[in-house]
Amino acid sequence: MILALAPMDGITDLACRVITKKIFEKHNKNPENQLILRTEFMTSDGYIANPDKVIKHIIHTEYENPLILQIFWWNKKKLLKTALDIEKKYWNKVFWIELNMGCPANNVMKSWWWSALLKDKESSLDIIKTLSENLKLPFSIKSRTGLNEEDKKAQMNFLIEASNFCHMITIHARTLKELYSGNWDRDFIYELKKGANKNCKIIGNGGINSFEEIKSKTKNLDGIMVGQSAIWNPRIFTWYSPSLQEKFETILEHISLLAKFEIFISDLNSQNLWKNKIKPKLKEIESIDIQKNYKKVYYTPLLFRKYLHQYLKNIPNSKELKELCNKTKDFNQSVKNIQDFFSKII
Numbered sequence: 001m002i003l004a005l006a007p008m009d010g011i012t013d014l015a016c017r018v019i020t021k022k023i024f025e026k027h028n029k030n031p032e033n034q035l036i037l038r039t040e041f042m043t044s045d046g047y048i049a050n051p052d053k054v055i056k057h058i059i060h061t062e063y064e065n066p067l068i069l070q071i072f073w074w075n076k077k078k079l080l081k082t083a084l085d086i087e088k089k090y091w092n093k094v095f096w097i098e099l100n101m102g103c104p105a106n107n108v109m110k111s112w113w114w115s116a117l118l119k120d121k122e123s124s125l126d127i128i129k130t131l132s133e134n135l136k137l138p139f140s141i142k143s144r145t146g147l148n149e150e151d152k153k154a155q156m157n158f159l160i161e162a163s164n165f166c167h168m169i170t171i172h173a174r175t176l177k178e179l180y181s182g183n184w185d186r187d188f189i190y191e192l193k194k195g196a197n198k199n200c201k202i203i204g205n206g207g208i209n210s211f212e213e214i215k216s217k218t219k220n221l222d223g224i225m226v227g228q229s230a231i232w233n234p235r236i237f238t239w240y241s242p243s244l245q246e247k248f249e250t251i252l253e254h255i256s257l258l259a260k261f262e263i264f265i266s267d268l269n270s271q272n273l274w275k276n277k278i279k280p281k282l283k284e285i286e287s288i289d290i291q292k293n294y295k296k297v298y299y300t301p302l303l304f305r306k307y308l309h310q311y312l313k314n315i316p317n318s319k320e321l322k323e324l325c326n327k328t329k330d331f332n333q334s335v336k337n338i339q340d341f342f343s344k345i346i
């Protein structure tokens, strides 16, 4: 069965993905379960205009195998150019390419084209065919149950046709109008699985909060993808329930890896390395000395706050630590705050 970490802009960076995979590898007992990771989405328009700004969204290590690299935009030429370029430059047999079709992230929604691919299904199908025919890598799409309730039938027909050209289709069980809240329509996805090309894997997504739910909602699907619940519970892809000590160790490992990734990206940009093939090894990133590069970890405490708040969910009396970390801008001080807090409760 396929278990997938949902792409989340500003969340599922390299550090987040690696931590999730390490936990999965440690605690997964079922060899038939496979974890698939995805990068945050990257606009092909941004990539063509200024790769330096967006390259960090797609940088990955072989450790993350199998990894889906997600792009979005509405213009076929730009999408194809981006897809072919990243296939050529970042080809290391660990990833495939996915087209995001209708993500209502705040920064995307402000633009008129944010729902273009869901609205114009004919052009969308043309884009899908073009990408899948021109790419050597496997190709997938991620979409929703439609624009709104009225659009669902047309969306179902569109997805069934699209399944002839995709290795995988992942569906967030809500319409675009429903954004992130509203009723799940998982029956839509179960129906899609019945009608779709048998060679195309169908993955369900949306509102899954536990491993028990992953098991019970899979039904006829090839797998389940989890987003928001995986941030505070990166162990959601296994039955395992961690001790406080393990949570503490995960938090420390995560903040350190985030710092090392920040240093890696900072060096990358200064050397304009994106022009070449980038295939970092996880060991290469893990071996970076944070203290020797201290000035480069300027944003790590700020970036880590969103994860820390999630990790501390359900841990009693953690409000003080959250407030302290909200104010702390220094990396070593942030780590010390975390250590002090856990030393009192473990």
Ligand SMILES: Cc1cc2nc3c(=O)[nH]c(=O)nc-3n(C[C@H](O)[C@H](O)[C@H](O)COP(=O)(O)O)c2cc1C
Pocket (backbone or CB within 6 Å): 006, 007, 008, 009, 010, 011, 039, 040, 041, 070, 100, 103, 105, 142, 172, 180, 205, 206, 207, 208, 225, 226, 227, 228, 229
């Ligand atoms: C903060 C945030 C960022 C997201 N960014 C992306 C993205 O980059 N690409 C994408 O396809 N979906 C994105 N999504 C949607 C998720 O992948 C997922 O479909 C959605 O959160 C529903 O799954 P969940 O209920 O398990 O969270 C994002 C969602 C959130 C909450």
